[in-house]
Amino acid sequence: MSLTVFNKYLRAPRLERAIKIPTVAFFRKQLNTTALIEFGKYIQKVFPAVFSTEFIQHEVVGEYSYLFTVQGSDPQLMPYMLLAHMDVVPASEEGWKFPPFSAEEDEGYIYGRGTLDNKNSAIGILQALEFLLRRNYRPRRSFYIGIGHDEEVSGLDGGKQIAMLLQARGVKLSFLLDEGSGILDGVIEGIKSPVALIAITEKGLLTLNLTVRSDPGHSSAPPKETSIGILAAAMSRLEKNPMPRLFGYGPELMMFEHLASEFAFPLNIIMKNLWLFSPIVSRIIERKPAGNSMVRTTTALTIFNAGIKFNVIPHLASAAVNFRIHPAQKVAEVLEIVKDTIDDDRVEITVTEAFDPLPISPWDDQALGVQIFRRTIMDVFPHVSSICIGNTDSRHFTNLTDAIYRFNPVILKADDVSRIHGWNERISVKDYEKQVDFLFQLIQNCDIDKLPKPHLSTHEL
Ligand SMILES: CCCCCCCC/C=C\CCCCCCCC(=O)NCC(=O)O
Numbered sequence: 001m002s003l004t005v006f007n008k009y010l011r012a013p014r015l016e017r018a019i020k021i022p023t024v025a026f027f028r029k030q031l032n033t034t035a036l037i038e039f040g041k042y043i044q045k046v047f048p049a050v051f052s053t054e055f056i057q058h059e060v061v062g063e064y065s066y067l068f069t070v071q072g073s074d075p076q077l078m079p080y081m082l083l084a085h086m087d088v089v090p091a092s093e094e095g096w097k098f099p100p101f102s103a104e105e106d107e108g109y110i111y112g113r114g115t116l117d118n119k120n121s122a123i124g125i126l127q128a129l130e131f132l133l134r135r136n137y138r139p140r141r142s143f144y145i146g147i148g149h150d151e152e153v154s155g156l157d158g159g160k161q162i163a164m165l166l167q168a169r170g171v172k173l174s175f176l177l178d179e180g181s182g183i184l185d186g187v188i189e190g191i192k193s194p195v196a197l198i199a200i201t202e203k204g205l206l207t208l209n210l211t212v213r214s215d216p217g218h219s220s221a222p223p224k225e226t227s228i229g230i231l232a233a234a235m236s237r238l239e240k241n242p243m244p245r246l247f248g249y250g251p252e253l254m255m256f257e258h259l260a261s262e263f264a265f266p267l268n269i270i271m272k273n274l275w276l277f278s279p280i281v282s283r284i285i286e287r288k289p290a291g292n293s294m295v296r297t298t299t300a301l302t303i304f305n306a307g308i309k310f311n312v313i314p315h316l317a318s319a320a321v322n323f324r325i326h327p328a329q330k331v332a333e334v335l336e337i338v339k340d341t342i343d344d345d346r347v348e349i350t351v352t353e354a355f356d357p358l359p360i361s362p363w364d365d366q367a368l369g370v371q372i373f374r375r376t377i378m379d380v381f382p383h384v385s386s387i388c389i390g391n392t393d394s395r396h397f398t399n400l401t402d403a404i405y406r407f408n409p410v411i412l413k414a415d416d417v418s419r420i421h422g423w424n425e426r427i428s429v430k431d432y433e434k435q436v437d438f439l440f441q442l443i444q445n446c447d448i449d450k451l452p453k454p455h456l457s458t459h460e461l
């Protein structure tokens with residue numbers, strides 16, 4: 001039964017009010033804690049059944065994150081986990097059609113920071129559960145819900161603490177579902193119909209701090225090179241020399257091969273024979289930012305600091321570069337390439353944060369998570385395994401399960417990917433309701449004794 005058919009009370013207003021709470025995270029210890037506390041109070045108020053049902057335990061972890069343990073009636077069934085986060089990246093009003101914390105509704109879309117990343121999941125999960133509880137649903141299979149408060153600043157105090165707590169309790173999960181991918185509509189050149197990408201891995205990360213020191217002095221008698229000039233040149237070299245193309249060496253190979261039949265002739269033939277054509281295909285895909293992120297380790301210059309006054313030559317210039325590492329590469333290799341590219345000893349390089357690409361989750365008919373998705377998502381959309389191009393809290397849970405999936409059933413059109421962390425982030429009311437519906441179905445599907453064998457069609461790639 002579809003939730004949206006009969007239920008009015010579980011619509012988008014609960015998300016809209018959550019968007020208005022500015023739970024912004026700047027750096028690890030720079031969070032809007034007042035907003036985080038307000039968010040906690042808000043969910044308690046609007047999801048009373050979740051917080052008062054006797055078979056659900058709720059705990060606050062790391063001061064602001066939430067862990068819910070939903071005790072199923074059958075302890076023999078291995079539990080699963082749904083993960084989301086309440087924090088958002090900063091947003092200034094400039095560039096937005098509506099203020100980023102206004103949750104303004106326009107032409108069927110709710111605008112605001114967090115509508116896609118990731119209050120749609122945090123509120124959506126609780127909304128689906130609240131509704132099930134109000135219908136006196138008691139799950140058979142136990143599950144956990146984690147709502148982190150610092151995912152945007154690495155999740156060490158929220159998501160990771162939840163994972164460590166569960167690990168200390170000896171919990172093992174049959175699968176975990178987090179944010180990180182969606183239904184792409186018109187994003188992949190050559191495919192006209194929407195395609196659901198379920199990310200079975202996520203890219204690694206390397207953030208470097210680059211520093212150049214030089215003698216300070218009067219701007220009227222400048223040296224030939226300043227700290228700013230030296231650093232800017234190094235940054236520019238990194239931007240002008242992208243990391244090598246690795247298309248075809250990671251799980252994106254399987255993704256495109258499986259998608260082959262969705263392309264029109266002659267692209268379908270080309271995609272079926274990537275062993276031969278991947279060099280040319282990767283050159284086409286890399287032309288757009290989202291495609292480029294599938295082809296290689298990406299290089300993003302994100303912070304630049306130098307100078308305090310127009311007539312003083314600064315002593316120090318510093319900058320940050322953020323790499324997202326393709327599954328076929330490792331941190332050490334990226335670091336070597338960076339050093340070779342900069343090739344200037346005056347640029348001091350320090351590692352701020354680094355981890356390798358995440359393990360690849362099972363993608364076969366035996367895996368419970370895969371069976372559940374196939375049943376829950378869509379006979380309507382083709383779905384394939386993919387790579388999460390960003391990072392998620394789920395990476396802290398690798399000791400609890402090898403089956404980590406990243407997916408929201410939200411349609412992303414060509415200009416939507418850049419709204420995430422950018423201007424005019426938005427979700428359609430219809431998509432939000434679809435997401436709640438998806439979670440409502442998923443929780444119930446996890447309780448089915450024997451899931452029917454998936455029927456073979458191009459929709460089950
Ligand atoms: C050939 C085209 C393939 C395009 C694939 C693009 C898929 C885009 C789908 C979803 C958007 C990416 C969401 C990533 C979620 C990241 C969550 C986040 O912000 N975490 C923090 C961080 O990464 O810094």
Ligand SMILES: [Zn+2]
Nearest residue numbers: 117118151179
């Ligand atoms: Zn996120």
Ligand SMILES: [Zn+2]
Nearest residue numbers: 089117152421
């Ligand atoms: Zn984010």
